[in-house]
Amino acid sequence: MYSSRRVFLRSVAGTGLFAYGWLRDGWSAHVAAAQEAAPPTERPVVTAGNENFWFNIQQAFDVDRSIINLNNGGVCPSPRVVHSAYKRQLDWANHAPARHLWQEQDPQVELVRVRLARAFGCDPEELAITRNASESLQIVLNGIDLKPGDEILTTTQDYPRMLETIRQRERRDGIVMKQLKLPVPIESADQVLRLFEQHLNEKTRVVLFCHVVNITGQILPVADICRMARERGIRTIVDGAHAFSQITFQCADLECDYYGVSLHKWLTAPIGTGFLYVRRELIRDLWPLQAAPREKDADIRKFEEIGTHPTAPRLAIAEALTFYQGIGPARKEARLRWLRDYWAQRLSKYEQVKFHTNLDPAHSCAIATFEIAGIDSQALTQHLWDRHKIIVTPILHEDFQGIRVTPNVYTTTNELDIFCEAIERVIEKGLPTAEAPATTSPATTSEATEPATPEE
Ligand SMILES: Cc1ncc(COP(=O)(O)O)c(C=O)c1O
Numbered sequence: 001m002y003s004s005r006r007v008f009l010r011s012v013a014g015t016g017l018f019a020y021g022w023l024r025d026g027w028s029a030h031v032a033a034a035q036e037a038a039p040p041t042e043r044p045v046v047t048a049g050n051e052n053f054w055f056n057i058q059q060a061f062d063v064d065r066s067i068i069n070l071n072n073g074g075v076c077p078s079p080r081v082v083h084s085a086y087k088r089q090l091d092w093a094n095h096a097p098a099r100h101l102w103q104e105q106d107p108q109v110e111l112v113r114v115r116l117a118r119a120f121g122c123d124p125e126e127l128a129i130t131r132n133a134s135e136s137l138q139i140v141l142n143g144i145d146l147k148p149g150d151e152i153l154t155t156t157q158d159y160p161r162m163l164e165t166i167r168q169r170e171r172r173d174g175i176v177m178k179q180l181k182l183p184v185p186i187e188s189a190d191q192v193l194r195l196f197e198q199h200l201n202e203k204t205r206v207v208l209f210c211h212v213v214n215i216t217g218q219i220l221p222v223a224d225i226c227r228m229a230r231e232r233g234i235r236t237i238v239d240g241a242h243a244f245s246q247i248t249f250q251c252a253d254l255e256c257d258y259y260g261v262s263l264h265k266w267l268t269a270p271i272g273t274g275f276l277y278v279r280r281e282l283i284r285d286l287w288p289l290q291a292a293p294r295e296k297d298a299d300i301r302k303f304e305e306i307g308t309h310p311t312a313p314r315l316a317i318a319e320a321l322t323f324y325q326g327i328g329p330a331r332k333e334a335r336l337r338w339l340r341d342y343w344a345q346r347l348s349k350y351e352q353v354k355f356h357t358n359l360d361p362a363h364s365c366a367i368a369t370f371e372i373a374g375i376d377s378q379a380l381t382q383h384l385w386d387r388h389k390i391i392v393t394p395i396l397h398e399d400f401q402g403i404r405v406t407p408n409v410y411t412t413t414n415e416l417d418i419f420c421e422a423i424e425r426v427i428e429k430g431l432p433t434a435e436a437p438a439t440t441s442p443a444t445t446s447e448a449t450e451p452a453t454p455e456e
Helices: 002-014 029-037 051-059 080-095 097-120 133-143 160-173 189-199 222-231 300-304 312-327 329-347 377-388 413-429
Strands: 127-130 151-155 176-180 204-210 235-239 258-262 274-278 353-355 368-372 393-396 401-405
Touching (some): 097 127, 097 274, 127 133, 127 300, 133 235, 176 189, 189 204, 204 222, 222 235, 329 401, 377 401
Parallel strands (some): 151 176, 235 258
Antiparallel strands (some): 368 401, 393 401
């Protein structure tokens, strides 16, 4: 029975019906089918444009194809196989929470820690599983000992919730926040490094910055900044909300002290998952957000002391890692850049289009932000939703405005064509004057920029 099925599958594959992931048992079959569409020896930049491979990945998601979601920066849908694991674990816990949740599922989180640490490239004893990047970074920003007058250097493009956390410490502890302005777009890693260098002084104790800036998609030179800070005895907190599993790197490449991630963004893990990396020798001196016993002072698990909470999302991180590793990190990064180039190169031909992202592969990946001269970005976002059911994010920053576009691995070129045509129509004709009445939609909520309230 099994072998005849294999013969059948081989014959179907021979006909060029590459999507036979559908015919197999189980949802992860799509990844297996994708793998067969691209031999392991194929270079990632080649696989990036191999539509047979990506068709199978696209089919692994249960997304609503009657809308076009180009805001995968805020939060991403999970593939079916991840969502199913999440629901399965949730149901299992509910059968007898006191036993299943506490006695069985909680201990299994340890293997998820190991798998995440292997993917990130750190020791499992340096990685705490959290609910998101906000929690990870607030643990550090609130838990680090600072005296009145001590300074934290950050940028005007850091995430508002993190800036608010520092402002609260200003009010509470008399510390001082200094902010530098990043260029838009960034020209070179050296330019960024020099800027940080110019703003450090003898009172700077901590530097906080993004690995990938959420409002432009710019990749910052993390290791260079961290090395420079370390030479001056300054601690480095890196906001990696957008970096892990969008771009490929290892913890050792970063040289930072603390790193916070959201896993419901690029890893496509269930909503409410993230991690915090703390360099081993710094764990003891960092206070947790919720009190933990003294015996746990040097234990990374003290940052996970948050009372009773669902284990299901944490356990399903393992399935999201399997999905990600099944695609291949280098292939995913190459595809994300390929998709970005697919739409951005087409639109960059128009002189009215101004990019706020440096599109050089060294400086950006999936995310890019642009504006159309003379067109209000908030109104454009609303128009794209109302007329075309396309979700993008308006970026309304004190230094610039635009719309941020973030496809993900499930995005099709057809969807990007429709997006480009909609933008080309606006370039040619402007926004329609009598726009349909505004509807409340995810497309109308702006990506968190200062001074707006953080919302994604
Ligand atoms: C740069 C950056 N940091 C932190 C966060 C917070 O992420 P979360 O809401 O998942 O905690 C975001 C969310 O968009 C972000 O873009």
